[in-house]
């Protein structure tokens with residue numbers, strides 16, 4: 179039995195914590211007092227060092243260790259390593275404990291590679307579906323993003339590695355990313371684009387924050403006084419250090435005075451120029467001391483002084499297991515008409531696998547989040563292994579323009595489509611794989627699947643009614659051309675190094691899918707909004723966030739647009755029943771919290787997990803508010819027939835909106851609704867409560 183600490187031991191504990199803090203501060207101050215100005219300047223910028231992404235040298239004279247910074251959000255980019263599933267797949271798990279494990283595994287690999295700062299997680303919100311880095315995000319919702327991010331950061335930092343949450347702030351597109359100014363009003367910033375950063379700082383105590391490339395309301399993120407000084411370091415009390423994105427620093431005096439602590443990757447602005455600015459009195463010594471204090475404080479808190487970075491052994495088997503479990507839990511079963519899935523090997527004798535990339539793993543996206551995996555398993559190989567000699571497996575690679583069987587290039591595309599259709603017809607089951615290519619540095623030109631893969635899928639689903647479509651995309655794609663004909667659709671994201679094993683486990687039912695969409699799939703691009711050039715990619719360097727807080731499902735709900743697949747949607751091989759929704763009270767005072775519980779039963783025939791989602795609706799507000807907003811979730815694993823209770827707490831903030839005039843979060847008295855749902859458009863139970871002042 180766990181023993182409750184007595185009030186006296188609580189007191190002892192908190193006194194001990196305070197005195198540890200003050201002794202850290204004293205040690206830091208003592209060190210600073212011994213440092214020369216040149217040594218301080220050396221600490222506030224990176225230097226180029228072979229094999230390192232970001233490096234701040236040690237100061238051996240004072241025993242100050244180095245900082246070795248490495249990417250990134252989907253694996254540790256310091257030589258080949260574990261290619262974890264893309265962060266969007268982690269978000270699709272809706273599982274805080276898996277996010278913690280993912281972070282702990284990233285942290286362990288970072289440490290074993292002799293690095294001590296991990297450049298992640300990335301918590302920018304998916305605003306435009308074209309965004310080249312959407313696969314690195316946790317989707318379109320600030321609450322889900324904050325929940326996954328805080329769990330992951332705690333995991334990373336549990337390994338003695340500093341997490342660096344990025345990119346602060348409103349870094350939502352790659353097009354013009356170095357120049358565009360996100361013109362975003364204060365309420366939208368606070369409600370949509372900042373909550374995950376706020377939670378990273380306040381709840382997960384993240385050690386470092388990366389300032390984005392883009393401007394926010396006219397000022398570069400790396401010298402944005404409102405973002406860095408007023409909000410991050412002021413209101414939120416962030417006591418760690420702010421690092422510029424690579425090459426995102428634009429000034430010495432402005433950046434230094436407005437809150438940037440470290441320039442990366444070199445000292446163009448924070449080297450000699452900053453030294454001169456201090457000597458000329460344009461930047462105060464105390465400002466430099468504050469930067470150094472922030473760095474040393476975090477280094478000390480993470481034990482760097484006692485434990486210098488060291489290369490150590492990595493348990494790649496354990497790493498691979500975490501990667502695989504996350505990938506499995508992140509797979510979203512979008513459609514399963516007539517229970518085509520799971521496939522029962524005793525029910526068919528022939529199977530077709532079709533797709534240009536079906537023979538290799540989709541191990542991740544491109545850019546700084548790209549990892550070179552040590553081993554990969556592609557879908558074709560994994561499916562062949564499951565089938566063994568129990569059925570015939572036939573594969574068509576489908577590379578348009580590369581159709582060797584047809585001599586006339588003009589007809590080769592059509593010939594290949596005929597081949598795909600014929601093969602699908604000849605086999606009892608067809609599995610067709612399609613993917614896209616997201617990367618940092620470029621947005622997608624279209625959210626349709628590239629390379630004639632839509633035509634390929636259409637040809638296959640029209641030829642065989644027992645077809646499964648597997649999508650390996652980093653974000654949403656258009657599925658309108660074949661969605662109604664395809665009986666089964668699986669969203670696998672970028673599953674990482676074990677792609678094939680994971681997808682085969684889902685297709686053959688070893689794994690019961692339990693992922694839910696962290697982003698809304700539209701029926702058409704225009705349904706998503708943010709479609710005029712002023713909004714995206716921006717005109718004359720300004721990207722107007724004129725849609726305000728109505729991003730993702732908030733936009734669909736406001737405009738009563740039916741999504742193709744709703745935010746939060748995801749099927750299972752079993753079914754769940756919801757009952758007995760209870761609120762702890764029916765009336766609360768503004769500022770109070772509320773406990774919510776609901777019973778969920780597995781009413782189907784096999785074990786499975788359900789994500790119980792809680793949305794809040796402010797029935798009547800004085801400002802335009804979203805129809806519903808995600809404010810709680812719980813993932814429960816249930817055996818057939820088993821019933822469990824999901825318990826969630828609604829904090830005062832869950833009912834609040836941000837009032838820029840009063841500069842505070844406001845809970846308005848009146849009626850509120852709690853919606854308990856299996857997706858944002860599949861509400862199972864609801865209840866009302868009243869807030870009074």
Ligand code: BGC
Pocket residue numbers: 231249250297344423424546
């Ligand atoms: C990216 C960051 C990354 C950094 C270092 C930049 O281009 O925007 O996310 O951490 O490079 O590789």
